[in-house]
Amino acid sequence: METISKLSLFVFFFSFVLIVPAFQANIGYLDEVLEGRKLESLRHARELFVTDTDDHIAEFNQHVRMALEGTNSTRRSLRKKHIGGRCLATNPIDRCWRCRPDWATDRKRLATCVKGFGRNTVGGKYGRIYVVTNPTDNDMVNPKPGTLRHAVIQKEPLWIIFARNMVITLKQELLVSSHKTIDGRGAQVHIAYGAGITVQFARNVIIHNLRIHDTISTSGGLIRDSVDHIGLRTTSDGDGVSVYGSTNVWIDHLSMSNCKDGLIDIIEGSTAITVSNNHMTRHNDVMLFGAHDDQPLDSIMQITVAFNHFGQGLIQRMPRCRWGFVHVVNNDYTHWIMYAIGGSHNPTIVSQGNRYIAPPNLAAKNVTHRIDAPESVWKDWTWVSEGDLLMNGAVFVPSGTPQNVKKYSRKDKIKVKPATYVTRLTRFAGALNCKVGKPC
16 A cells, blocks of 8 residues: 655645546545446446335345244244343344354354345455454554554455454544445444444445444545545545445444434435344434435435334434335334434335334324425325334325335235334344354
8 A cells, every 4th residue: 555645645636626526425536436436336236226126025024024933944043042031133134143152253144144125235255354453543545454444445355343342433434345344243343423434336335233423524635445546535424324326235233323414324326225223313314315306316226224223312314215215114213303204306115014103292293204395296106104003193194106016926925014023123223232152
């Protein structure tokens, strides 16, 4: 990794002022390398677009049913002692790995467990283990080996783990390259009091078991995003996790709160994404899926939101959607102040088996909120509620033609589990305290 001299920095900035920068996505200048990544990401996104969403939803619901009823083939192996009894991991993602005491020596099994639109995400499964030993983040251009920043910019696939508990305060946004898993199991890892995590023009990324909170907006500047490329970044928004123009991303078992902008933003043609098992608290704009009404590229966006707990101190956007298709399934919405699910510009939202507990405020009983559109327009948007539990006066206002979300295929006609199971499915949402040698 080369060291940039003061002279070369001067030449870079002098050249920069002679061109018209492309200020988008915190990119100061969209050079040939970034333009190439952008085009490649768009190609992957189009290849991954699922045309038969009914089959996808039915398959997901089948996995949930199997996990709850214990009909899957791993039933016996999962009946390990845990919390004084049999394994309590009841959703299909967790049952795949959490009850195994060998999770620390078989970490990459996790990559086989994702469900939903992000089901083909493998992260760094085919790479070596990289151990983060140093929590500092002092050099954006030549990050020190052993730091998280050094790990995520490598070209090779990597499964990144942590040597011990640590608080990592990022000086600038962390730019994660393709084929990476950030796996916080076995340590308490906080990304806090600095910038957040950005996945931009990348694919195959797993972000797992971290505590992300109190992130801030940072000034930008020269930041290395791979071993052979340094880019100029503008001011970051302060999102906890930002996914931009990326595919096959799985965000799982994060505890998130009090970030400067959003907790999770997924925008600009990102697709094949699952957001699962997260616990979110103390925040205003929780999740944004699609940033602009004038960005039709987001029509290929397909996201699964499953087994999350939306908890205390949340206000709105769980998520807020534009364009695209969002499957919201078996989440626990115990708190909101304004609304839970919002959208504009004709997103398709399928809500199944969620529990919605409305706040006491009579003006905030609506789960749903259509933004910047009269009823004459939004009445045609397909927003469907099936098997949801609406409590304390909660109201889900459906719209559109449910037939636009195709009926389940004959082989997968399985009724979604009702929302009465949600407390079981989400009871371990958020970062886990995994101990080596014991079920997690």
